[in-house]
Amino acid sequence: MALVQREAGVKLPFGELLERAGMTKAELGRELGLSLGTVSRWGDRCPRYAEAYLHLVVAYNRVRP
Numbered sequence: 904m905a906l907v908q909r910e911a912g913v914k915l916p917f918g919e920l921l922e923r924a925g926m927t928k929a930e931l932g933r934e935l936g937l938s939l940g941t942v943s944r945w946g947d948r949c950p951r952y953a954e955a956y957l958h959l960v961v962a963y964n965r966v967r968p
Contacts, residue, residue: 917949924960931957 915923921931932942935953945953 917945917947917954920949920954920957920961924957925964926957926960 921928924931926934928942929939931937931953932939935942935956942949942953949957
Protein backbone atom coordinates (compact mmCIF):
# COMPACT_ATOMS: atom_id res chain seq x y z
CA MET A 904 0.00 0.00 0.00
CA ALA A 905 1.43 3.36 -0.99
CA LEU A 906 1.21 5.89 1.82
CA VAL A 907 1.04 8.81 -0.61
CA GLN A 908 -0.74 8.45 -3.93
CA ARG A 909 1.70 8.34 -6.81
CA GLU A 910 0.91 8.42 -10.49
CA ALA A 911 2.41 5.45 -12.34
CA GLY A 912 5.14 5.02 -9.71
CA VAL A 913 6.48 8.55 -10.14
CA LYS A 914 8.41 9.74 -7.09
CA LEU A 915 6.94 12.89 -5.57
CA PRO A 916 9.23 15.93 -5.39
CA PHE A 917 10.45 16.93 -1.94
CA GLY A 918 8.46 20.18 -2.01
CA GLU A 919 5.23 18.36 -2.77
CA LEU A 920 5.84 15.87 0.03
CA LEU A 921 6.41 18.76 2.44
CA GLU A 922 3.20 20.40 1.28
CA ARG A 923 1.15 17.21 1.66
CA ALA A 924 2.62 16.70 5.13
CA GLY A 925 1.72 20.29 6.02
CA MET A 926 5.29 21.04 7.09
CA THR A 927 7.94 23.61 6.34
CA LYS A 928 11.62 22.82 5.89
CA ALA A 929 12.29 24.39 9.29
CA GLU A 930 9.68 22.14 10.96
CA LEU A 931 11.07 19.06 9.26
CA GLY A 932 14.56 19.99 10.38
CA ARG A 933 13.41 20.37 13.99
CA GLU A 934 11.63 17.00 13.90
CA LEU A 935 14.70 15.26 12.49
CA GLY A 936 17.24 17.15 14.63
CA LEU A 937 18.75 18.96 11.64
CA SER A 938 19.40 22.61 10.90
CA LEU A 939 17.34 24.51 8.37
CA GLY A 940 20.53 24.98 6.34
CA THR A 941 21.01 21.23 6.06
CA VAL A 942 17.43 20.66 4.92
CA SER A 943 17.63 23.57 2.48
CA ARG A 944 20.80 22.16 0.88
CA TRP A 945 18.87 19.07 -0.16
CA GLY A 946 17.12 21.08 -2.86
CA ASP A 947 14.46 18.84 -4.37
CA ARG A 948 16.23 15.57 -3.51
CA CYS A 949 15.88 14.61 0.14
CA PRO A 950 17.43 11.55 1.80
CA ARG A 951 15.30 8.44 1.97
CA TYR A 952 14.87 8.70 5.75
CA ALA A 953 13.34 12.17 5.36
CA GLU A 954 11.10 10.96 2.55
CA ALA A 955 9.95 8.01 4.69
CA TYR A 956 9.23 10.34 7.63
CA LEU A 957 7.15 12.65 5.42
CA HIS A 958 5.14 9.69 4.08
CA LEU A 959 4.39 8.66 7.67
CA VAL A 960 3.27 12.21 8.55
CA VAL A 961 0.96 12.29 5.53
CA ALA A 962 -0.53 8.92 6.48
CA TYR A 963 -0.96 10.00 10.12
CA ASN A 964 -2.67 13.23 9.08
CA ARG A 965 -5.08 11.20 6.96
CA VAL A 966 -6.22 8.91 9.77
CA ARG A 967 -6.10 11.07 12.87
CA PRO A 968 -9.47 12.14 14.31
